[in-house]
Amino acid sequence: MKKEYLKRMYPMQADAQMMERAAKDSLSEKEAGYYRTVLTYTNGVQLDCKIEENILFVGIYLTEYMRAGSSLPAYLLLIDFDKDNFITWDRVNQKWRTATWYSLNWPKQALTNPPFISEEANQRLKDYLHTESDGDQAIWEFQRLVRYRQMKARHKREIDAWDKMLDPMPKLPKDWRRWAEKYGIKQNYIFYEYSRKKKQEGYCSWCEKMVPISGKPRHNQMGICKCCGRTIQFKAIGRAGRFRTTTDTVYLLQMCGNYFAIRQFRARRWYFPNAYKAPEVDIFEERRVLYDQDWNATVFHYGNYKGECYRWIKGERTYIFFNHEDFSRDYRGNVYQKNLSWLAKKNIGRTGLIPMIRTEKFLVPESFLNEWKRYPFFEQLSKAGLFSLIQSIMDIQPQFEFKPERSLARSLGIDKGQLRRLRDNKGDFIYLLWLQYEKQIGHSLKEDVLAWFQKYEITASNLKFILPCMSPEAICHYLECQFALSGRKPKELISTWEDYLQMADYLKWDIRKEIFYKPKNLLSSHQKAVNKTGGVNFIHEAIQAEKQFPNITKICQSIKTKYEFEDKEYRLTIPERIRDIFSESSALNLCIHTSASKRYMDRIERRETYLAFLRCKKNPCKPFYILEFEPGGTIRQKRTVNDTQDERIEQANGFLEKWQRTIQKRLTEEDRRLADLSAQLRIQELAELREKKAKIWHGSLAGKLLADVLEQDLMEAVIGMEEQPSETVDKAA
Numbered sequence: 001m002k003k004e005y006l007k008r009m010y011p012m013q014a015d016a017q018m019m020e021r022a023a024k025d026s027l028s029e030k031e032a033g034y035y036r037t038v039l040t041y042t043n044g045v046q047l048d049c050k051i052e053e054n055i056l057f058v059g060i061y062l063t064e065y066m067r068a069g070s071s072l073p074a075y076l077l078l079i080d081f082d083k084d085n086f087i088t089w090d091r092v093n094q095k096w097r098t099a100t101w102y103s104l105n106w107p108k109q110a111l112t113n114p115p116f117i118s119e120e121a122n123q124r125l126k127d128y129l130h131t132e133s134d135g136d137q138a139i140w141e142f143q144r145l146v147r148y149r150q151m152k153a154r155h156k157r158e159i160d161a162w163d164k165m166l167d168p169m170p171k172l173p174k175d176w177r178r179w180a181e182k183y184g185i186k187q188n189y190i191f192y193e194y195s196r197k198k199k200q201e202g203y204c205s206w207c208e209k210m211v212p213i214s215g216k217p218r219h220n221q222m223g224i225c226k227c228c229g230r231t232i233q234f235k236a237i238g239r240a241g242r243f244r245t246t247t248d249t250v251y252l253l254q255m256c257g258n259y260f261a262i263r264q265f266r267a268r269r270w271y272f273p274n275a276y277k278a279p280e281v282d283i284f285e286e287r288r289v290l291y292d293q294d295w296n297a298t299v300f301h302y303g304n305y306k307g308e309c310y311r312w313i314k315g316e317r318t319y320i321f322f323n324h325e326d327f328s329r330d331y332r333g334n335v336y337q338k339n340l341s342w343l344a345k346k347n348i349g350r351t352g353l354i355p356m357i358r359t360e361k362f363l364v365p366e367s368f369l370n371e372w373k374r375y376p377f378f379e380q381l382s383k384a385g386l387f388s389l390i391q392s393i394m395d396i397q398p399q400f401e402f403k404p405e406r407s408l409a410r411s412l413g414i415d416k417g418q419l420r421r422l423r424d425n426k427g428d429f430i431y432l433l434w435l436q437y438e439k440q441i442g443h444s445l446k447e448d449v450l451a452w453f454q455k456y457e458i459t460a461s462n463l464k465f466i467l468p469c470m471s472p473e474a475i476c477h478y479l480e481c482q483f484a485l486s487g488r489k490p491k492e493l494i495s496t497w498e499d500y501l502q503m504a505d506y507l508k509w510d511i512r513k514e515i516f517y518k519p520k521n522l523l524s525s526h527q528k529a530v531n532k533t534g535g536v537n538f539i540h541e542a543i544q545a546e547k548q549f550p551n552i553t554k555i556c557q558s559i560k561t562k563y564e565f566e567d568k569e570y571r572l573t574i575p576e577r578i579r580d581i582f583s584e585s586s587a588l589n590l591c592i593h594t595s596a597s598k599r600y601m602d603r604i605e606r607r608e609t610y611l612a613f614l615r616c617k618k619n620p621c622k623p624f625y626i627l628e629f630e631p632g633g634t635i636r637q638k639r640t641v642n643d644t645q646d647e648r649i650e651q652a653n654g655f656l657e658k659w660q661r662t663i664q665k666r667l668t669e670e671d672r673r674l675a676d677l678s679a680q681l682r683i684q685e686l687a688e689l690r691e692k693k694a695k696i697w698h699g700s701l702a703g704k705l706l707a708d709v710l711e712q713d714l715m716e717a718v719i720g721m722e723e724q725p726s727e728t729v730d731k732a733a
Contacts, residue, residue, distance in 0.1 A: 001055070001080050003087055003096060010052045012059040014071040018046055021116070022066035030112060038109050045106075045115035047135055048073075049125050055080055056128045058139065062110060075104060077139070081128060084146055100143040101136060111136075155306065162314050165290060166300065168257030173338065176252065180283050182206070183334050184250030184267040188232045190225060191240065191276045192217055203277060205269075206230050237276065244270045247325055249333030250283075251365055253343055253357075259290040259298075260348050262365050264333075288312070289366050293347070295373055297366075332362040352382025352390075359387045367394055377402045377411070384408055385423045392428030400429070414439055421447075430454045433461075434472075449476045456490045465498045469517050482522045495543070496526050502579060503529035542579040549601045553577045559610060562666045563629075570655040571615045572627070584613055587623040589642050600628070608678045609636060614652065625649060632667065632675025633660040635715035636682065656715060686710060 014022075027039045041063045048059045059073035076089040088097045088104065097104070102111075117125070117135045131138045173179075192202030192213060200213040204225050211227045219236040245268045252263040264287040270280040288300040301317040304310055319326070335357045344354045351372050353365060371394050372378040381390050393400055405411045409419040418435045425431065425447060434450050437460040449472055453459070460467065463475055470478070479490040486493070500522065504511050507529065511517045519525035546553065553576070560574045575581045578601070585592035592600050592611070603609040614625040628637040635656060638649050667675075693705065 001078060001083070001085060001087065003078060003089070006053070006055060006057075006078060007076060007089055010050070010057060012048065012050070012057055012073050012076060014046070014048070014059070014061050014066060014073070018048065018061065019066055019071060022046065022061075022063045025063050025067070038112065040109040040112040043113060043116035044110040045136075047115050047117040047121065047125075049117075049121045049128075051124065051128060054082065056125070058125070060115075062107060064107060064110075079129070079139075079142065081130075081142075084149060086143060086146060100147065101140045155308070159305070159311070162300065162312060165259065165298065166256065166288070166312055168259075169261060169263075169288075170254055170256070172252070173336070175338075176336065177281070177283055179336060179338075180250045180265060180267050181269070181281050184265070184283075185245055185248050185269055187245040187248075187269075188225070188230055189235045189271075189276075190217070190223070190232045191235050191237050193237055202234070204228065204232065205276075205279070206232070208277075235276075240271065240273070240276070242270075242272050244268055247329055249329070249331050251333055251335045253335065253339070253348070253365065255343070255346060256290060259292060260346065261291075262289040262369075264288070264331075287317075291369065295369065297369075331364050333364070334362060335365060350379065352379035355382045355385075356387055356390065359385070360391065363391070375400070375402065377404075380408055380411075384419075386427075388426040388428045389422065389432060392430070396429060398429055412436075425451070428454060430457055430459055433459045437472075445472055449473050452476050452480075458491060458494065462491075462494055465501060466517065469512070469514075478518060485521065486523050488523075493522060497522055499543070500526040500529055502583070503532070507532050542577075542582040545578045545582070545601060548598075549578065549605050552601060552604050555604060555607065555610075562671075563610065563612065563663055565659045565662055566617070567655055567658065569617055570652055571617055571620060572655075572659055573613050573615065575611060575613065580613075581611055584623050584626055588626060588640055590626060590639055592626065603628075607631060607674050608681055614638075614656075625652070627656075630675055630678040630682070631671045632678070633663050634675070634679065634682075635660075636710065638715075653715070660715075 021043070025041045025043060027041060029037045030040050044063050046061045046063065046066070048061070050057050056077075056079040058077035058079065060075040060077060062074045065074055072091060074091055076091070077086065078088075079086045088099065089095075090097050090105075092105075115136050122134055125138055126132065126134070129138050129142050131141060133141055188204070188206040190202040190204050190211065190213065192200060200217070201210045202213050202217070203209070204211045204227065207225065207227045209227075211225055213234075214226065217223065217234040217236075219234060219239050221234045223232055223234055224230070225232050247266050247268050250265045250267050252265070254261050254263065263285055265283055265285050267281075267283045270282065272280075284302075286302055290298045290300070292298075298314065299316055300312045300314055302310065303313050303317055305313050337357065340354050340357060343349065348354065351369065353368050353372070356363065356368060357365070368378070368390070371390075375393070378390055381387075403411055403413075407416070409416045412419065412422075412432060413436045414422070414432070418438065421427070422432060422435060427435070427450070431450055431454045434445065434453055438444055453472070453476065460472075463472070466475060479493055482488075482493050483490050488496075500519070501511055501517060503526075504516055509516045556575055556577060560576075563572070563574055565572050575584070581592060581600075600609075600611065604611065609628050609630055612627045612629060613623070614627055615622070616624055625638055625640045627635055629635045638645060640646065640649070689710070690705070
């Protein structure tokens with residue numbers, strides 16, 4: 001449609017009758033609901049139309065504009081019936097609009113009454129649009145149908161692309177429904193009539209015949225069918241009523257043209273009274289995943305497409321309401337195996353999925369392929385029969401490093417004998433880590449010990465705090481005894497054990513002796529240690545802080561060689577982890593391990609400041625001072641017992657100056673950048689404290705301004721200065 005040409009060549013203007021009608025119109029009250037009236041014109045809008053070059057011109061005039069003397073239409077609507085199109089010129093805003101009738105910017109109450117249109121113009125409008133409706137209603141109906149047809153065309157373009165991908169999908173195997181019902185649905189039942197006879201029979205849903213029942217069955221009791229050997233649930237016919245199995249998942253793998261397809265079905269049975277031998281079976285295909293030659297996945301789900309119909313839709317299903325079963329359902333399912341030999345000759349045969357399916361009864365094929373794309377060595381593991389290892393890697397998502405070597409055993413960090421044990425004992429990732437530990441220590445562990453660690457998901461890294469003192473066999477036996485004594489799971493007992501040893505070390509108990517590192521009753525000994533430390537378990541608080549600030553341990557370990565320093569009298573050390581900081585703070589009765597800990601931990605994590613321990617060489621195990629310093633070496637705070645300072649720190653200042661000069665050689669450009677940023681933040685913080693007039697309310701410094709105390713503590717380092725002999729420093733001063 002040549003809209004600019006048509007607007008210019010065939011302008012529209014209100015005639016004298018329309019202008020006269022608008023001049024005679026006036027605002028009047030009209031009811032607009034309960035207890036409400038509005039002011040409106042008798043005809044707030046007038047319409048006129050003409051046909052030029054087979055295009056319908058509709059002039060839309062506003063009465064309030066016409067009364068002000070304007071004879072031009074507020075909107076000019078152009079309709080091309082043959083091409084099923086329309087467009088509107090907005091004269092006020094000087095732009096073309098594609099809005100429909102009711103979406104235009106109408107003045108308030110303009111459409112309270114129907115627009116006026118002459119009989120001649122109305123008939124011209126009806127004849128052009130081939131409708132029996134009048135005026136604005138005819139326009140609205142045409143525009144609505146145009147929008148509907150445009151929407152259908154957009155939808156068709158979208159779904160045609162989807163159908164093109166899905167059209168080559170082959171039909172279901174002839175025995176698919178029977179197979180899915182028998183092998184896909186996990187729950188089976190034996191229906192029986194109540195009887196006092198010793199020998200009873202019941203109908204087995206798997207065997208599909210009457211089978212003998214041993215003993216006296218009870219309704220909903222679990223048991224084993226004597227004929228098929230499957231796990232079943234007894235159902236008394238008089239009490240069973242109407243019920244269904246839980247929803248299970250079954251999978252069918254097929255080639256869909258050039259795509260490899262995973263078809264996901266839900267399967268369940270419905271049982272009804274007096275018809276338990278003929279349940280209704282519901283097997284419904286709910287999802288498809290298509291993989292191209294590069295193993296890029298395209299997901300489809302069966303659902304409601306834009307409220308129009310139910311069909312296959314590209315993308316994951318979005319839930320408009322909470323479906324508890326779909327969220328809690330176990331999507332591991334049985335996979336149809338009769339076509340696997342044929343599929344093994346395709347690209348899927350080079351992924352390791354086919355051997356995995358043949359061995360593992362229930363799995364999610366899509367999850368395997370997603371992990372295989374991340375870990376291509378899954379193919380090697382699968383063909384080596386290490387299916388439990390694959391499944392555990394898929395489940396726990398560990399940081400797994402696979403080094404390509406000539407042999408699979410060397411790639412896994414073990415030897416050939418250990419690889420055989422891993423396969424024969426169906427070892428998972430935990431089992432592999434223990435085999436690697438075996439190779440590290442140089443002797444083998446008993447299979448029952450490895451199986452026990454695997455069962456409770458305990459690794460050597462979980463036990464590194466106690467392995468130097470006890471063997472894995474002794475640890476296993478000890479945790480078994482504590483499990484029987486306390487009823488708490490071994491994995492939980494490990495954290496309690498580590499907490500206890502941390503507190504025992506803080507209390508100066510000799511944890512090298514068995515009586516301390518292996519208490520008879522772990523829980524009571526742990527409580528005793530808590531009480532000894534004043535009833536506050538700072539170790540537990542430290543564990544929580546380590547979870548909240550996971551990067552601090554790495555930061556502390558990365559800066560140790562850079563900032564640690566000692567001379568004949570003093571030693572400055574960097575803590576290895578948050579527990580060390582909390583332990584030192586608790587010993588000196590400082591606030592770092594209390595509610596103020598978050599402030600200090602935040603600074604360390606963003607590398608604004610670090611913490612260090614100052615110790616005397618004469619007594620290196622006794623806490624002396626804790627320092628807070630910036631990356632450039634500027635010391636912000638120096639605190640000892642009860643958040644105070646004494647004359648001893650004056651004696652150590654020479655050592656601290658020497659330390660500041662020494663570390664300047666070790667600083668990198670990044671350290672200097674962090675130092676500049678830290679100094680700016682410090683100046684800003686002190687200014688805010690002075691503005692707020694913040695005071696210290698407790699301790700020996702109570703009543704003093706916090707900013708004054710912090711400034712007195714400040715011991716600035718000059719970035720770039722190097723260590724010099726003390727005489728040179730004195731002369732420079």
